[in-house]
Amino acid sequence: MPSMTPASASVDVIAAPPAPRRRMGRGVRRFVRHRLALVGFGIIVVLVLLAGLGPYVSPFNELTIDIRHRFGPPFSGAHVLGTDQLGRDMLTRLEMAGRISLTVGCAAMVLSTLTGTVVGVLAGYYGGVIGSVLMRIVDAMLCFPSIFLLLALAAFVQPSLLSITVIIAATGWMEVARLVEAQVRALRDRDFAVAALALGAPDRMIMFRELIPNAVAPIVVAATLNVARAILLESYISFLGYGIQPPVPSWGNMLNNAQEYLTSAPWLAIFPGAAITLAVTGFNFLGDGLRDALDPRLDVR
Amino acid sequence: MTEPVLEVSGLSVRFRTDAGVVPAVNDVSFVLKRGETLALVGESGSGKSVTSLAVMRLTPAPPGCEVRGRATLSRVGELLSLPEAQMREVRGSRIAMVFQEPMTSLNPVLPIGEQIAEPLRYHRGMARAAALREAAKLLELVGIPEPGKRLASYPHQLSGGMRQRVMIAIALACDPDVLIADEPTTALDVTVQAQILELLKALQARTGMAMLFITHNLGVVAEVADRVMVMYAGRVVEQAPVRELFRAPLMPYTRGLLRSVPKLAPLEALGAPLTAIPGNVPDPANLPGGCAFAPRCADVRKVVCEAELPELDAVGAEHLVRCVRWRELAA
Numbered sequence: 025m026p027s028m029t030p031a032s033a034s035v036d037v038i039a040a041p042p043a044p045r046r047r048m049g050r051g052v053r054r055f056v057r058h059r060l061a062l063v064g065f066g067i068i069v070v071l072v073l074l075a076g077l078g079p080y081v082s083p084f085n086e087l088t089i090d091i092r093h094r095f096g097p098p099f100s101g102a103h104v105l106g107t108d109q110l111g112r113d114m115l116t117r118l119e120m121a122g123r124i125s126l127t128v129g130c131a132a133m134v135l136s137t138l139t140g141t142v143v144g145v146l147a148g149y150y151g152g153v154i155g156s157v158l159m160r161i162v163d164a165m166l167c168f169p170s171i172f173l174l175l176a177l178a179a180f181v182q183p184s185l186l187s188i189t190v191i192i193a194a195t196g197w198m199e200v201a202r203l204v205e206a207q208v209r210a211l212r213d214r215d216f217a218v219a220a221l222a223l224g225a226p227d228r229m230i231m232f233r234e235l236i237p238n239a240v241a242p243i244v245v246a247a248t249l250n251v252a253r254a255i256l257l258e259s260y261i262s263f264l265g266y267g268i269q270p271p272v273p274s275w276g277n278m279l280n281n282a283q284e285y286l287t288s289a290p291w292l293a294i295f296p297g298a299a300i301t302l303a304v305t306g307f308n309f310l311g312d313g314l315r316d317a318l319d320p321r322l323d324v325r
Numbered sequence: 326m327t328e329p330v331l332e333v334s335g336l337s338v339r340f341r342t343d344a345g346v347v348p349a350v351n352d353v354s355f356v357l358k359r360g361e362t363l364a365l366v367g368e369s370g371s372g373k374s375v376t377s378l379a380v381m382r383l384t385p386a387p388p389g390c391e392v393r394g395r396a397t398l399s400r401v402g403e404l405l406s407l408p409e410a411q412m413r414e415v416r417g418s419r420i421a422m423v424f425q426e427p428m429t430s431l432n433p434v435l436p437i438g439e440q441i442a443e444p445l446r447y448h449r450g451m452a453r454a455a456a457l458r459e460a461a462k463l464l465e466l467v468g469i470p471e472p473g474k475r476l477a478s479y480p481h482q483l484s485g486g487m488r489q490r491v492m493i494a495i496a497l498a499c500d501p502d503v504l505i506a507d508e509p510t511t512a513l514d515v516t517v518q519a520q521i522l523e524l525l526k527a528l529q530a531r532t533g534m535a536m537l538f539i540t541h542n543l544g545v546v547a548e549v550a551d552r553v554m555v556m557y558a559g560r561v562v563e564q565a566p567v568r569e570l571f572r573a574p575l576m577p578y579t580r581g582l583l584r585s586v587p588k589l590a591p592l593e594a595l596g597a598p599l600t601a602i603p604g605n606v607p608d609p610a611n612l613p614g615g616c617a618f619a620p621r622c623a624d625v626r627k628v629v630c631e632a633e634l635p636e637l638d639a640v641g642a643e644h645l646v647r648c649v650r651w652r653e654l655a656a
Contacts (some may be wrong), residue, residue, distance in 0.1 A: 080402045214431035222381055223417035224423075225493065233443070237434045 054317045060315020067306030075122030084113035086120040122275035124134040132254035135193035137247045140200025148208030170195040178266035207239035241318035248311035330535045331357040336394035347610045351377045351559045362536040364550035372559040417441035418448040421496035425508040427488035431480040438476025444498045463494040498606035505537045565644040575646040
């Protein structure tokens with residue numbers, strides 16, 4: 025038995041007053057210290073503003089066909105980023121496509137993170153038969169290459185914004201479940217969890233109030249990476265023709281339409297491609313930064 | 326001080342491990358009365374913490390761990406056979422626990438106000454705002470200044486002593502009949518230890534709760550306990566009122582424990598070595614036949630002591646001892 029290890033503080037006094045704001049401040053400082061995270065955050069803000077406000081400013085409609093001005097190159101005349109094969113304004117289309125791609129990405133992230141967290145916390149907390157069954161389901165789902173799964177599902181389901189979001193989320197929740205399960209299994213045996221049990225706390229209280237807040241950092245990071253993944257997946261399936269259906273634009277189906285004109289009008293492929301790349305790298309950088317911001321141990325430096 | 330609150334009889338806990346069945350606690354019986362403090366003393370591995378966890382029903386699930394015996398809590402009934410759902414209502418409301426490490430027993434990411442309010446919300450069904458007001462009162466009760474402001478503090482902003490006060494506030498939130506304190510001062514400074522012990526005594530005088538105080542520190546025992554139960558290798562080896570135990574210990578193990586405590590000696594005695602008990606606690610999976618303490622005992626009589634397990638003999642009305650030679654040794 026350890027005999028009388030003295031506590032770190034020798035006098036029974038209070039440490040520094042008001043708390044939550046300072047805690048927040050330190051998190052922000054850790055985030056700001058991370059240059060790439062700031063870049064990522066900036067990219068996402070710009071993309072969201074463009075997608076959200078751009079179409080209101082633009083004099084063009086993303087669906088209006090103007091055959092006389094088709095294949096207009098960028099930076100020539102009124103169409104800043106040029107026009108496509110039907111003479112539609114590229115900038116407005118990119119912005120409207122951004123709305124859809126970002127919405128699908130974020131909605132799929134929320135859905136898959138919630139599902140993964142619930143499955144993971146149940147499996148990790150109860151363990152035993154419940155845990156084994158849930159985690160074997162997760163393993164089985166992970167066995168399928170997600171693109172195949174996605175295309176198989178998409179072939180049977182009528183494509184719409186909602187169905188695509190659900191399908192993407194259905195292939196993305198397993199990693200979150202694994203992560204949360206491992207976290208919860210480790211946290212469950214920590215003293216404060218045992219103390220909560222000794223106070224007669226109900227299981228759901230221990231799971232969602234005691235354990236999950238302690239696992240928030242890795243969950244948030246996984247969530248940002250999931251946004252990037254969802255945007256990519258939406259592009260894949262739209263590119264393959266199962267996703268968002270024309271004439272409604274998404275970054276994926278814009279790329280799909282562009283492939284015939286790759287040599288004659290390369291900007292049709294370059295702009296949506298760049299938008300996808302920017303969004304994905306932005307969210308990836310943001311995820312890295314959040315990981316640091318949410319880890320209080322990094323304060324020591 | 327006469328009404329029994331918790332009666333434990335014939336409590337045995339066995340762990341099934343790869344190395345075989347390990348009897349961690351054997352046939353432990355005691356009575357805890359309203360307003361009194363029973364100290365449970367022993368070395369590491371003597372089964373004192375397992376005893377308290379078994380009473381709280383917090384030992385691992387059945388295939389790995391087997392609990393036998395009875396633990397009767399007044400106005401509730403037998404705890405060891407209670408359905409889990411009802412046991413949950415008992416934990417934290419009728420019988421609460423304070424743990425050794427105040428550093429790790431509080432949730433690092435929840436403000437302490439929320440943590441104190443929680444048991445009030447699920448045991449008393451209080452609304453959040455009302456529970457937080459009650460939490461502020463509890464913080465004041467355990468001697469934390471400016472309790473209203475402290476509610477929003479996180480555990481890492483408090484000192485060790487403060488955190489243990491918060492743990493006590495959480496344990497006492499629902500006014501339990503029994504408080505199990507598992508080495509609550511072990512991780513604290515000596516000066517803070519004294520403050521926490523005083524606080525526990527004052528709170529006990531105020532609420533009339535019974536305390537089961539687990540410790541290996543005999544100085545703490547002398548400070549808080551009314552009665553003492555000494556455990557060795559999973560069994561009770563001596564039980565007595567605190568004064569009697571310190572004045573006239575009968576079991577050689579208790580004597581050894583008392584001799585191994587440093588005392589403030591007169592100057593000429595300075596430098597005299599402390600008397601340690603030789604050897605180590607026996608492996609509970611492989612206990613010697615007869616008295617478990619015999620291999621380390623200075624007063625051992627080979628044949629008599631190793632023949633069979635000594636009975637727990639009654640010396641007086643409240644003094645029990647497990648040693649075949651106690652009559653000779655007392656003389």
